[in-house]
Amino acid sequence: MHELGITQEIVEIVIARAGGARIARIVLEVGKLSAVLPDAIRFCFDLCSEGTSAEGAVLEILEPPGRVRCRGCAVEFSLDRPFGRCVCGGTDLDWLGGEELSIKAMELA
């Protein structure tokens, strides 16, 4: 489960940014094509934040949909999984968005 390492990193970053202040809310952006499971992040967050200034913070996760373009016929469409097939049957897809994994915002208590 690579979400544990990712969540550990996120917690370390927000704690460093907060400079010792308690964190009330964290907003993450986890694209649908990032292959990271928001539920796993939530689960790991409770573990990783225990005993830190991020403990008890509200974790909000935004999930922007994936945008892809078919290399076969140039049609653009949305995907909510990291794989898919174009209406033309093509599976050779350019990913335009939805791979985001970032900290969008945080609020101090």
Ligand SMILES: [Zn+2]
């Ligand atoms: Zn196509």
